[in-house]
Amino acid sequence: MSTLHSNHEIANLPRVAVLGAGTMGAGIAGVFAALGYPVCLFSRSQSTLDIARKKIETRTNAEMQVEYTSSLQDCVDGADIVTENLAEDVLLKQRIFAEIESLVSRECLLSTNTSSVPITTIAEKLERPERVVGIHWFNPPAVMPLVEIVRGEKTADDVVQRARELCAAIGKEVIEVKTDVAGFVVNRLQYAILREALHLVSAGVASIEDVDRAVETTLAPRWSAAGPLRLMDMAGLDTVEKVSGILMPALDRGEAVPPLVRSLCKEGAFGTKSGRGFYPWTEEGGAAAISRRDETVRLLTERRKL
Template identity: 60%
Template sequence: MTNQTSRIAVIGAGTMGAGIAGVFASHGYAVALYSRSAATLALARAGFDPAWAGRIDTICVLDEALSGASVVSENVAEDPALKRDLFARMESLVPADCLLTTNTSSVPIGSIAAGMAAPERLVGMHWFNPPAVMPLIEIVRGPDTTDAVVAATQALCASLGKESIVVNTDIPGFVINRLQYAMLREALHLVEHGIASIADVDRAVETTLAPRWSSAGPLRLMDLAGLDTVAKVSAVLMSALSQADGVPPLVSRLNAEGALGTKAGRGFYDWTEKETRAAKADRDETVQLLNARRAR
């Protein structure tokens, strides 16, 4: 199966679906991008690069979008019942060798596959935003996912120039979100208890942790520090870290106030449209520079 002979059905045309469709199209794949909403498809089309836009058909009929698909990339809302019903329907509408992937970031793969006749066909293929920029995809095994399906997904990621990691157990948050939210919990603990300001917590990460982690992951860095030192610090620190559960109080309060981040003009910070564009551009440029350095 080559890029030129494969047909990718991208189900859901929101921010992630449209971005994923663009990645496939830019690598030579023919893409059917599906949404029930013509308005959503029109918005997605407006963001397509003319260099590859001709490889994407935008379609409002699910059966038509799935016809002859060799890969399905599902990107609908994070609603377990919606995803479960969708895959139960889709598996009979695609060829038997079609690779079925879900871009869920939170719903267990096993829960989504529960309504399928052949749950072993489903695999998590978790992209990160923006799909065209972020270099890695998480491949998540469900309880029944076969080795062959995982291997096919790894090959698909490689064909897109993406690195991948395999998550061998179907746990909430997989790997990257678990790491991210563990740190977020401690960051919010420091802010909520007046230990450091929002800006200073961010500055600590941006100036120290992030540059170090861009050169080596946390476990590699601990080897560099010395595991005898890690043991001594762990004995003092681990029990002192936040073990709070549930939604952090500050996040709950901001949500109640409608302060949802850049989309609302206010979250932890106040945002103008210009500041939002600049922050996103800076994020993407930083990731691209790091990607270039890793490729050397």
């Protein structure tokens, strides 16, 4: 078990209700459980709960306290914190929050892990929309060091503060997204790069392998040492000014789903999970690439702490 909390603290940790037992819900339940938080995990289907239980039990140790339920009411009963991880569907999220609002105490922290639905929209049907905050995790939750705390238009300051305290208690770094923009911060940055990478490949400027190599050898190592704004200071803003004048008009500004991604999806080429994407994948090759990714993130996260 992690040493973030002492034994005495563990006895008094808040109860966490995790709604949704898919990729993120199971991962997040595992993070809290491994730290000693009492966790109740909800899914409407028993088979999803069984898969989640296997994942959690193989990744964490036996001391943890996780309950599994297909009753939403039982899951949130007595909860101090709710983290919602249901499918990315506006109406579903609105309905679930409306349903739990009357079931939880007034003090319960209501968070959603939506990646793209505005927090304001999720909370708009509630009597007290000010109590909903976005706590956006990254996959896999046990490995990725950051969460984004997202303010809806009505989210109260003390709710944001409580979300911050929670994230500090579980050892996650935080960035605050001050307005409820689509994609928040991390995915906006990520998709700006993805758009240009796909454009370069589609236009025949460079091969798939070489675009990946450009990032893996040059941009990613530099970005792991310093973010883009710090790096611009190091490059010299006068240089950035000159280069921007030439490059900004040349970059891709397409608004549609990139055609290359669309055509691969049409062929059923979804990436590691289907055996083919931009590259061909065997099951073992895909699993090895995923564990290499996670191990690299772990190593870089440890280095940042030094």
